Amino acid sequence: MDDIVETRRAKGSGWKSVYDTLRTDILSLRLPPGTLLDETTLSERFDMSRSPVREALIRLSGEDLVVTLPNRSTIVAPIEIATFPKYVEALDIAQRMNTRLAAELRTDLDLKSIARCQREFEAAVKSGDHLAMSETNKQFHMAIAHAGRNPYLASFYERLLDQGRRMLHMHFEFLERTHEGYLLTDEHNLMLEAVREKDVEKADLLAHDHTRQFRDNFINFMKENYTTDVPLRQLRTAT
Template structure:
């Protein structure tokens, strides 16, 4: 083990662990609440506990793992109780970034957004939910970057990252029930509104985008976990 770690660039060992665990958490291979034991992980990755500990620290900063009072680490639960507050924040961030993009976008921005939209469509065809959620995030961040407000974009990126596991459940619900569609049509409509510099239309579409995600996530939770989830509808876009 020590010989293998010596061959790696100094300080880089944690990155492989971080990337692997992050992908497994986002893809729900590692379930919410699952224990992440440092010794077991060290054996799995054939490394010492130091890079494992560093990877867990990084995952905690992404809100993907939680350290408990007894110092054990678990995969962060998906907090259904706080979902209403989360989706309200997502709605505001999504609408504001999309409005700004419609007002301020350049031709170069449109090319990037269009490229990200096509990448999402390609990911949908694979049926790989992790690839789909990552591509979805890149599409929306391309819109945020076109809005030219790094503070709003940073806030939005954090919300999108926090919602990726919920988005997987959203995808699963749509695939199983065939109700609705896998966002591709909405992405194209948002791109069209941004291209036309139609700020109000872009706002309406961003709001509808969040509402569809909200509805399908809650339906999935009710069907699969018999959770009594009560959500007041998002206020209509103004």
């Protein structure tokens, strides 16, 4: 009886294993943008029926990590380089607004949460695990967003951070290989201190500079690895 229950449980939760594995492969770029995700091939890979594979793909689609084409085939979502300037402009606004609000409204409990997330990011940097680095980077910024007490802005910010994780992975790779710049750690600490001091204007400026550093290094990565020019739009100066 226990074996039957365990089998049923495994079948019901099978999509989660497929989802977790594919999500990790996509975010870490082991599955490059544009890779075809064939349900039959994936079913064979995971030794499952197509139903849990299809469910996993639906959930990944909800996170904009895969897209379904008109012919109904599914691919890993492309990284839209042409729209990168608009993406980073939206990220800049969201990052600045959430950080400003955190500096204004944070509590002592918020500070502990932000500091803990920063320690986890620093540990990930030391490990050299880019996937862990992008996840802990997101958690650091979301801890700041939650301190700002605006769930609408926080939700918008989280979606942008998720959409940018593969680009951040490239950003980390570029910095480690070229040693041009640093892995955000110092900037995180400065942002934490500005929030701690309730210095709204300084927090705004640091958040803006943080986005600009990410933008510049990602553009440098693209120029180094691809011949296509990336159109740039200057971020508005923080005021």
